[in-house]
Amino acid sequence: MADTTLSQEEINALFSSAAAGGDVGGGGGGGQLTPAEIDTIGEVANISMGTAATTLFSLVNKKVDISTPVVSESTWDEISAMYDKPCVLVKIGYTKGLDGSNILALREHDVKVITNLMMGGDGTGADEEEIGELHLSAISEAMNQMMGSSATSLSTMLSKMVDISPPTSELITLADSIDGAEIDEFLRDVFIKIEFKLKIGDLVDSTMMQMYPVKLAKEMCEAVASNMESDSASTVEDSAFEEAPAPAAPPPAAPAAQPAAAPPPAAPPPMMQQQMAPPPMMAAPQQQVNVSPAQFTPFAGSYPMQGVPENIDLIMDVPLEVTVELGRTHKSIHDILDFAPGTIIELNKIAGEPIDVLVNGKYVAKGEVVVIEESFGIRITEIMK
Numbered sequence: 001m002a003d004t005t006l007s008q009e010e011i012n013a014l015f016s017s018a019a020a021g022g023d024v025g026g027g028g029g030g031g032q033l034t035p036a037e038i039d040t041i042g043e044v045a046n047i048s049m050g051t052a053a054t055t056l057f058s059l060v061n062k063k064v065d066i067s068t069p070v071v072s073e074s075t076w077d078e079i080s081a082m083y084d085k086p087c088v089l090v091k092i093g094y095t096k097g098l099d100g101s102n103i104l105a106l107r108e109h110d111v112k113v114i115t116n117l118m119m120g121g122d123g124t125g126a127d128e129e130e131i132g133e134l135h136l137s138a139i140s141e142a143m144n145q146m147m148g149s150s151a152t153s154l155s156t157m158l159s160k161m162v163d164i165s166p167p168t169s170e171l172i173t174l175a176d177s178i179d180g181a182e183i184d185e186f187l188r189d190v191f192i193k194i195e196f197k198l199k200i201g202d203l204v205d206s207t208m209m210q211m212y213p214v215k216l217a218k219e220m221c222e223a224v225a226s227n228m229e230s231d232s233a234s235t236v237e238d239s240a241f242e243e244a245p246a247p248a249a250p251p252p253a254a255p256a257a258q259p260a261a262a263p264p265p266a267a268p269p270p271m272m273q274q275q276m277a278p279p280p281m282m283a284a285p286q287q288q289v290n291v292s293p294a295q296f297t298p299f300a301g302s303y304p305m306q307g308v309p310e311n312i313d314l315i316m317d318v319p320l321e322v323t324v325e326l327g328r329t330h331k332s333i334h335d336i337l338d339f340a341p342g343t344i345i346e347l348n349k350i351a352g353e354p355i356d357v358l359v360n361g362k363y364v365a366k367g368e369v370v371v372i373e374e375s376f377g378i379r380i381t382e383i384m385k
Contacts, residue, residue, distance in 0.1 A: 032190055032214045037221045038071050044157060044220055045069040045194045045210065051153045052146035059142055060117035060200060066208070067197035073214075074193040076180030079105075083209065086173040088136070089183060090143045097155065097162035100216035103184060104143060105209040108171075111139050113203050118142060120330045123203040134333055136169040143167045158223040159230070186213030324367070324378050325356040354381060 033041070046069055053066040088111045093101040106114075112126035115138040129135075144167050154162040172178060180187030192212040199205050327347025349355075354366035355378060367378040 032073050033192070033217060033221075037218065040221045040224055041192060041194070041212070041217050042069050042071040044154070044224065045071070045196075047157065048150035048153050049196055051149045055146045055149045056114075056142065056200075059145065060114060060123075062117060062123070062201040062203070063199075065197075065199040067199075069210075070195045072193050072195075073190050074211075075190055076187045079180075079193070079209075079211075080178075086171055088131070088139060088169055089172055090140065090167050090169045091184060092143065092147050092167045093165040094151075094216075095163050095165050097151075097158065097160050098216060098219060100186070100213050100219070101184060102213075102216070103187075103211045104147075105211070106139070107206050110198065110200075110204050110206050110208070111135060113200065114142055115139055116333070117200075117203075119333055121332060123201070129333060131171050132337070134337065136171065140167045140169045143169070154220075157227070158220070159227045160223070186215075187211070190214065192217045320359050321361075323358040323361070325358060 049066045049069065053064045057064040083105060086108050088106050088108065090104040090106065091101060092104070108131060109127060111131060112129060112135065113123045115135045116126040116129075117123050118138050118141075144164075147164055147167065151162045151164050170183075172183075192214060194210040194212070196208045196210070197206075198208040327349035329345060329347050331345075355369060356363060357365040357367055357378065357380065364384055365380050366382040366384070367380045370377045370379050
């Protein structure tokens with residue numbers, strides 16, 4: 001997918017249009033937020049979820065589209081009546097930069113498809129599985145990475161560091177009589193609801209919902225407004241500095257009094273005019289310039305091509321993680337849930353085949369297993385180039 005990172009100028013332009021009262025997602029307010037604040041929250045959510053969509057694409061390896069958000073105010077009773085049941089609620093709290101938390105609601109089918117794709121499946125037949133702890137753990141990790149990238153975008157928009165806590169996921173049947181306050185305190189009253197259209201390839205065409213407390217939404221709007229004011233002030237200062245008028249030139253001195261005009265002298269005779277004519281202009285002699293090619297010191301004297309820079313010693317003590325990989329395989333969630341003591345897992349390596357050696361996850365060598373006293377070791381047999 002294309003890079004969704006926006007420059008500060010683009011972010012300011014979006015918020016300027018929001019402040020002017022532009023329509024972000026067609027949502028309306030119920031009195032808790034002004035129309036301008038509703039639009040600002042919509043722009044914040046739009047930019048944040050654009051970054052999150054890129055992160056989700058890298059996790060599922062499928063095209064991900066998250067549409068323009070629709071912002072409105074709602075209550076827990078309204079959500080319980082309208083949203084599909086059951087669903088998965090993912091709670092994300094802010095630990096730095098913002099005070100509060102938000103909740104993402106995803107449909108059961110969407111969670112099954114996302115987790116199936118994350119586990120290496122093709123997403124088909126995911127509805128045949130029941131959501132368990134493995135699904136909730138996988139979707140929590142997906143939301144952790146998505147909302148982590150979203151927090152990075154928020155840091156840029158608000159000009160301050162924003163960080164989140166690890167998300168927690170819970171499967172809930174909204175048809176049951178569940179008090180919203182048991183999930184989070186802000187669900188007791190009116191809160192901000194943001195709806196997105198979520199598409200993942202041809203597997204998911206659904207709606208994802210994000211819920212904010214009104215206090216957190218207002219805090220975001222104030223931070224955005226403050227950031228815009230500081231940017232505008234700095235722009236005005238720069239413009240004033242660039243457009244400062246040059247110092248005025250001193251007024252010209254008053255002309256001195258001129259004496260009375262004297263009668264013009266009589267014209268000299270023709271012979272005198274010929275003698276008084278100025279000599280012809282002489283051409284200036286050409287200046288001789290010495291031109292020679294520039295001489296540059298070769299780089300080989302400082303860093304020989306066959307050697308390494310002298311300051312390599314500065315990183316000699318940096319620790320690296322060395323991993324010896326016996327083999328790999330792919331299993332479905334159903335197979336993994338059937339694991340028990342004594343289960344045999346067949347790998348993709350043939351007996352006697354060289355073992356892979358990885359340094360910080362990068363494939364660097366092959367080797368063979370040896371035994372050193374009571375420990376396993378590996379003898380390097382080939383270095384990969």
